[in-house]
Amino acid sequence: MPDLIGLRKSLLVVAFLLIFIFSGLSFYRSRHLKEPLVAGEGVLEVRKLSDYFSGLKGSINDAKVYVLGNRAEGSSGGAALILGGSHPEEPAGRLAAWLIVENARVEGGRIFVIPTANPSASTATRLGGAYPPDYTIDTPWGRQTFRQGDRWSNPLDQWPDPEVYIHYPSRQQLAYMDIRNQNRTWPGRPNGTMTEKTCYAMTRLILSEKIDLVIDLHEAELQYPVISTIVAHEKGADLAAAASMFISSVEGFAIGVENSPKALRGLSHREIGDATDAISLLLEAPEPFLDATRGRTDRALLLTGKDEFVVRAGKRGLLFEKIDENGWPIDIRVGRHTSTVLQILENWSADRPDRAVVVSGVPRYTEVVAKGTGAFLKDPGTAPAGKLFFE
């Protein structure tokens, strides 16, 4: 009998170890997946956030900052900061930032791009959300895999959460987990949590580089009223409205404008505009993957944006953006972001020629939709020496 018990325990331990090793490897690979990024001809140098705030050195959130400019022009003109991956589970923002770094040629001014503004959040997925660990984009040279990510910094990197998150400096009370939400911790503080320190480092960047425009790239569920829009600090209301009008008339899609609410604290479009001289704008594209009424939460839903349950919610008038059986494919969402960024820069440069930021080479909406996002991702296998980086 004791031998039978020993055999049974041994079998249970073997089964346990198989499950532990399988799940552990999956989580490890997801957390440590390296995403190649080929710096385009516009990239002058690659810095890190710790260059602006040493308190982030050694942290997972010491994100790479790609500085794009024109060597012949020097540092004359204006400067823009583009943030992707503040919420990594909103992939169109990261992919649009990727396309800008890999394809942009800067003819005037400088562009700072942080494709993964919250690296920690890109290494976790939503607890209980059944998210896929990653997703893959088809390209002419093969497939490129990106981490799925979450809305909040990974609890492995920032823990514990408080009972109530009290935003600094407003002291507004917010949900406990939003202390790990990078779009609730602006403008940040040097002695705060990792997420607050990350925002503080970016605020230091904005101040020290005299950034004129900050564009934070996001996506939203269709049941959220702030969608398909530019959320603008009051300093940027005219710029956003002009960009919206140009886009809606020539680009083939419509985008609205929302005022940044003064009573909701910690968001980039509010705090950056208040704490610095920069104009802060936040772009939202539709992402059915995030809707609470979605069905199976898999890679296909993330990339196609097709979901029969979200469509049903739309037929019942529960959505703030239209959806049909064609869904919201990733190429449409990425194209909306690239075109909107380009249009904002064009309008800004026309208004402020002394602070112009002139860029070319970045595909617009129609190109991204026609050729696919992958057509504009560069092959890391043929990257010139010194041009290959990993996010």
Next chain:
Amino acid sequence: MATLITILYYLLLAFFAAGFIWNFRKSRNWQTEALYLIVLLPFLLRLFRLK
């Protein structure tokens, strides 16, 4: 303070993980043994900083 709490948290995880392993060894009921191992899994994933 957060660092101290985190260290205490990981010590607590290790304590409970050791307790589950100890109880698994002592148990003579297969359902209880399986239960101890199932409960142990998330503790170890966190202890090894995998999830």
